[in-house]
Amino acid sequence: MIRAVVFDVGECLVDETREYGTWADWLGVPRHTFAAMFGAVIAQGRDYREVFQEFRPGFDLAEQRQARAEAGQPEYFDESDLYPDVRDSLKALRADGLWLGIAGNQTSRAGGILRTLFTPDVDLIGTSDDWGASKPDPEFFVRVANVVPHEPAEILYVGDRVDNDLRPAIAAGMHTALIRRGPWGTIQWNTAEARDLPTFRIDSLAELTDSISKFNERGH
Structure with missing residues (x-):
């Protein structure tokens, strides 16, 4: 039985288009050029942070x-950056009695924004x-x-x-759902691991309610 659902943040709940666009602006690089390099780095299996090195070594x-924050341009996202399916999907999963959490690679500042946006919609x-x-530690x-x-x-x-x-x-013994959106989800979608590893492959969070319900009905 699946009893709890824990969500990643970037490109799962939050569309990071604006955030990476502001990084391109900070670097003084055209946004489409930054996006193209970003995709190339991901396709090569490299750490996304190497994108910045391509434009500014070191x-x-x-x-x-910190420099951006001091310049009055801190990392920021709000309700308008959430994917359109997020709110309704959380409500549907909660209505089904599932425990809900959000856990991702985010800064403390981003954590504060998430708590403003999602308390009390999720449990943690x-x-x-x-x-x-x-x-992936x-x-x-x-x-x-x-x-x-x-x-x-569970x-x-x-x-x-x-x-x-x-x-x-x-590896930690959990079930997984791979969502196809954002650069990673799109680029990795047709790889063997993306086909074989996840319990569910979804195009929208709205698919989770039925997928989990059917999985739990089957008992596996």
Whole structure:
């Protein structure tokens, strides 16, 4: 039985188009050029942070986040950046009696924004900054398992990435759902792992209610 659903943040709940666009602006790079390089780095299996190095060698993301904040341009997202299916999907899953959580690689600032947006719609919000562990580190999913009041085999982790979400969540004994949106979900969708690893493959969070219900009815 799946009794709990835990969501990744970027490109699962939050459309990061605006955020990465502002990074392109900060670097002084045309947005379409930045986006093209971003996709190339992902397709090559490299860490997305290497995108910044391509345009500015020696770029330190943490330092530049601070510089942006000091310049009055901190990382920011709001209700308008949520994918259109988020609110209704959370309500439907809650109505089915599922425990809901949000856990992703996010800064403390982003965690504060998430709490403003999603309290009390979910039972827990955790970030890598909160926990001192970031995906795909197995410790991140140990933290998830520790805060969810159900066994790992009863948890569904929903994300857009094979490398950061599916592999480590499955290794932790959880079920997974891969959502096809954002750069990772789109680029990785047709890989063997994206086809074979997840419990569910979805195009919208709205599909989760029926998928989980049918899974639980079958008992596997």
